[in-house]
Amino acid sequence: EADIYQTPRYLVIGTGKKITLECSQTMGHDKMYWYQQDPGMELHLIHYSYGVNSTEKGDLSSESTVSRIRTEHFPLTLESARPSHTSQYLCASSDPRTGNTEAFFGQGTRLTVV
Amino acid sequence: AQTVTQSQPEMSVQEAETVTLSCTYDTSESNYYLFWYKQPPSRQMILVIRQEAYKQQNATENRFSVNFQKAAKSFSLKISDSQLGDTAMYFCAFMMGDDKIIFGKGTRLHILP
Numbered sequence: 001e002a003d004i005y006q007t008p009r010y011l012v013i014g015t016g017k018k019i020t021l022e023c024s025q026t027m028g029h030d031k032m033y034w035y036q037q038d039p040g041m042e043l044h045l046i047h048y049s050y051g052v053n054s055t056e057k058g059d060l061s062s063e064s065t066v067s068r069i070r071t072e073h074f075p076l077t078l079e080s081a082r083p084s085h086t087s088q089y090l091c092a093s094s095d096p097r098t099g100n101t102e103a104f105f106g107q108g109t110r111l112t113v114v
Numbered sequence: 115a116q117t118v119t120q121s122q123p124e125m126s127v128q129e130a131e132t133v134t135l136s137c138t139y140d141t142s143e144s145n146y147y148l149f150w151y152k153q154p155p156s157r158q159m160i161l162v163i164r165q166e167a168y169k170q171q172n173a174t175e176n177r178f179s180v181n182f183q184k185a186a187k188s189f190s191l192k193i194s195d196s197q198l199g200d201t202a203m204y205f206c207a208f209m210m211g212d213d214k215i216i217f218g219k220g221t222r223l224h225i226l227p
Contacts, residue, residue, distance in 0.1 A: 033215065041153070041203050043217040059216075090159065094215075101147045103215055105159035 003027050006091050006106035013081055013113055021076045021109045023091030030095055032074040033103070036060060037088040049074060081113040116141045118208050120218035127196055128226050134181075135191045135221050137206030143167075148182065149207040150191045151217075154199075162204070165189065193223075201225045
């Protein structure tokens with residue numbers, strides 16, 4: 001099983017609240033990703049990082065923000081949650097420098113904003 | 115921009131049968147990686163198989179194999195002797211030089227007993 005963890009697994013929160021979704025990996029991977037998975041199961045890349053102090057926006061515009069202060073930690077923050085943010089969020093990591101191109105995924109956080 | 119297309123939203127096959135999932139992609143790159151990922155219901159996404167574009171030989175992992183046609187930009191997944199545990203969403207994915215992974219919309223596969 002991959003050493004990448006997301007917390008919480010499930011979160012129900014009220015509109016306007018600030019939330020942070022946690023993602024941690026113990027594999028020392030430089031590359032990390034956040035995907036938003038819609039009800040039809042399609043994956044949309046919303047943020048990624050090449051390493052510490054590197055963050056990039058993905059293909060889907062998102063009101064969320066990310067930070068990468070430590071290699072192992074890539075949290076995603078929503079300053080003011082809205083019902084439109086209801087979705088499953090998947091975190092992943094990879095390290096192509098090692099010659100292994102595989103991305104490892106966390107179990108996901110299912111967010112419901114009411 | 116690179117795109118990945120999976121034309122089969124949903125498929126069902128009987129246990130022990132062989133099934134092929136289709137994937138096409140579009141890129142102007144010559145060096146890239148292709149993947150098939152599996153997402154079982156309520157479980158983590160895991161890698162099924164990968165293919166380096168510079169390798170002509172099709173990748174194989176036990177019951178899973180691919181048919182990689184670089185000129186046609188096609189990358190299909192064949193599952194032989196399908197099992198109930200193969201029931202899942204299957205995503206075709208592409209990774210280009212800057213290491214951004216792009217996924218197709220997925221194919222929901224049901225293995226029927």
